[in-house]
Amino acid sequence: VPSPINTRHITGNNKVLKVATEPTPIASSESEDDIKARMRAAAEAEAVLDMPEVALEVKSNIPLSSADGLPLSMVVGQDAIKTALLLGAVNPRLGGVIISGRRGTCKSVMARALHRLMPPIEVVKGSEFNIDPANPGLMDDFTRDMLESEGKELKDLETEVIDCPFVQVPLNVMEDRLLGSVDVEQSVKTGKTVFQAGLLAKAHRGVLYVDDINLLDTEMANILLGVVSDGFVQVEREGVSLRYPCRPLLIATMNPEEGDVRDHILDRFAVSLSADATPLTMEERLEATKSVLEFSTDSMDRQRLLDAVEQEDQIKTRIIFAREDMKETKLEQSQTMYLCEEAVRAGCQGHRAEIFACEVAKASAALNDRRVSADDLRMAVKLCILPRGTVMTDPEMMEEMLDQQPPPPPPPP
Template identity: 45%
Template sequence: MRKSFPFSAIVGQSEMKQALLMAAVEPRLGGVMVFGDRGTGKSTAVRALAALLPPMKVVPGCRYGCAPDDSTTCFEGCRERAGKRTEAASVPFVDLPLGATEDRVVGSLDLERALATGEKRFEPGLLAKANRGFLYIDEINLLEDHLVDLLLDVAVSGQNVVEREGLSIRHPARFILVGSGNPEEGELRPQLLDRFGLSVDVRTPTDIADRIEIVKRCDAFDRDPEGFCAAYEGDEHAVLDQIAAARKKLPKVDVPDSILELGTRLCQAVGADGLRGELTLLRAARATAALAGKKHVLPAHVGAVATLALRHRMRKNVLDDTGSTARIERAVAELIPA
């Protein structure tokens, strides 16, 4: 099996890596949208993070990768049949193709079995395979709108409900949704973009030294994947330890009322629509504090995630030709003095 490019070996793109780390620590953030130029390492970073995470415990034989300690009942009874037995499995990474049908995504009746035996049996789709892992959609702005609506609803609820062909199925589908695309090929509808927790802008590096280093590392990985990964093994363990420590600390991180007020004032200052911005600011700032090993969320943590959490929730101001990022940075500078 071909190794994935090490997460710690990715040059630059600090905003994208920060967003993915926060999503790995706090899945309730609602996923990450990465817009930017082609060939900037978007899918590489997501695959690298999924490969970096330690194997997870699953119920043996379960087609949905259910956790042994999950309190909900698997409708196929896998947990009851397995008893206390468990097995290890890699964190799922599912790449959803643009041409995928709704049946392929949500699952459908197993026609071959139905024709052969007359038995109605559900054939899980891509959402089932992505349970407890990552669901990656490249060029999500080109995906059919009804599929995007379906994916976002499942990502929020954590369950996939299938009512068709005489079947009534409800199975777990908790995954970190990561979408990427090139704005030149079409924008994502604002009401759908708003459902993503974090939004990242990725651009082609302009620094000559960075570009040279990227080419050198990609070439070295292609020539000797085993040796290249071995060279970054220590750095990968450091990232993994950071994620594990942050997950453990996250429930204990305190968020003072003053931080909640700061988040509200920031959302009002930039004109963010709805209240998802404030909730995302809270979760992102808490994840950032946990990654930094802090016990309390500080104003600096809110400022660090403000752009990621709010840039895609702002209306365009015809009287202000500056971009959303500049407007957020200006509001942060006013509300959170250095």
């Protein structure tokens, strides 16, 4: 049974369900007992389809067990971080979200939970670079050369739908593993130079996760963030000159007790938030402890679990629609001016604060299915400008800044 939020694109599913439950014509050669048995089976199947818990399991691919981790909707508190992750899922131009916090503050849990909300992607079949068949501007050189030699277009290639990639970068990663390298063994066997795709190629259009980024080699961190910022990887190896796209959602975590992240690296992320910023109340700590214990032992009340799954389904659907709405979402000049003025008031260095703030405002509007509003602008200031501020570091000053009335959206045409 589809949830109401899915009504914009589930008409086909309703039709399929209806066809599946309609009785098929009875063959004249069937005996009366066979007919009765088949009718009983059909009635039982239809009764199963009417059960809400079964329908939810069929509709959702989010597991109802602890095997794959806590759903994002069950994470207590951390509303700003959860919002930032969802906005990153909507708008790939955000680049990345970095979460700082001490051990046990749910940083990795939220990153992995977001991945389960990411919609599947359509790719060129057999592509190691997750090439989007609908976007000729984001092709790797191998695919482009193949199309030119065969006189084809990208839309002519066979495609397949795969789960959204999730790639974790190990702390001891080397440049060849990150960018890709020549597969010597296969090159010797085939007599041709064979390129082995790296982690960045596999992460394109997916989630790229770096745990403890403050412990990652500085050179590797610079390469990683440079590639994500540019959107392309350029590989120059002996016998190989290759360019391929890399536009993932970068999620990084760090424990400040184990070392800081350099400012120039931190500034590359659109959003930088702390999981320690707002301590949980005693009631919230109790709720969090109870949820984790029940979920980890698969003893949580089934209805509560099903409600969480349904909520996750609705969030996933919102992300799908918001990605489409992003193409038409724009800021008015007065709204952009407001964000620039707030960045100046906060003493932000450079222009990344207002640039990222514009992208956050658009993503927030698309996620809420509306034109860019004052609430979206406030969210952008909160996530992108205030954390970069060098002047307004006092909490009261920050609240005063957020209370400033942003310009409203213009009247509809």
